Amino acid sequence: MKIIKTVQIEKLVARLAIEANLILRRDVYSALRRAYLQEKNQRGRKVLKAIIDNAAIAREEKLAICQDTGMPCVFVELGQEVIIKGDLKKAINRGIEKGYKEGFFRNSIVKDPLFRGRGQYNPAMIHMNIVLGNKLKITILPKGFGCENKARLKMFNPTARIQEVKKFIVDTVKDAGPDACPPYIVGVGIGGTADYACLMAKKALLKKIDIRHSTVDRLTCKLEKQLLDEINRLSIGPMGFGGKVTCLGVNIETYPTHIAGLPVAVNISCHALRSASSSL
């Protein structure tokens, strides 16, 4: 048994919130640099240059990478041998508020989705997962809504051909067009239930984009590569100005599903894909 106090959690969450919003993820940063070398479209190159410069300015001047510091999505992996002293969810939300205030980030949350209200920092979207072991791992993904608004779910028939699934994913990106700050990173969740597919699509964004993951089978890896090529053939390009680089990476998560269905969810991230992670 390991005892973790909520003050430790609060501190960790605050630190991760700041880190995620100020320091662009290394895999995303290198993908952008590679994209800059690849891109032939002159306007596209200019945009990529600005994006790369932006990351450096954000880090040095401690200014948020993007003004939309997002809806904070917090993924918790709680080892079943851990005992938490105090209220875990409260600690997370307090940590978010603390980090966002310290970082001078934006209070982009409204209390009521229909009747809105004043901007506030929390609640965060908290996803809990109980795992083996005696660690508490926390990952923060501040998700901007320019791109979150482009997320989609489709419940296919189990007889659907893989071509149809691919088309749905590519069309989702096509419809996002220039609006959600391309070049994109595309998260896909296939299987499970409607809700679970959406969660997997979001979680897929947490995986590094420059390595294909050995945890997924070879067929899924192949599908990721094919989708990346197809999406890039859309030629939306950086900021939608056309060019080679529309997408920096496609990550797929899969899960067993019901004999009668095939849920597919897509969650698009803008180029400002931010996340930070650490354990206690």
Add this chain to the structure above:
Amino acid sequence: MIKIYTPLNKKSVQRLKAGDEVLLSGIIYTARDQAHKRLVRDKGIGKGRGRDKGLPFNIENAVIYYCGPTKTPPGKIIGSCGPTTSRRMDEFTPQLLKLGLKGMIGKGDRSPGVCAAIKKYKAVHFLTFAGCAAFLNKYIKKARVIAYKDLGPGAIYELEVKDLPLFVGIDCRGRSIYKTKK
């Protein structure tokens, strides 16, 4: 590179073509979704209209920036301040153009209705570097909230900008930088 200044005028807008790169200097005003809703309400047009209370700034030949900045850190003029998705303002834009609004700065494409209104009122939709909010910070020379303070980041800021880098997204002939139109 074309340099232009606010308030815009017919001539300066007319020579801009979709795809042109522009450096803008002068005063611009931020406004997002809720501020738009209030602007038309305060003008006594739009849904739930009341009497005309007037607008918090002179909209004639003005430029609106679709932006909700982060909080201002100490020692800085403003926080991170990149553009938000223009399309969300589509519902209100024709009404504001009718009132004299000349320029908008945002990201992404606009609806066919807004394109037509831009053409009709000889206005212009600019794009600036999306998701480059820290990079754009240095082009802001002065900032102050002038209205709807309770909206927090959605309040109306008066910004003084110097050589703010823009692309012409939709020109006054209704032509768009995006070849593939939806």
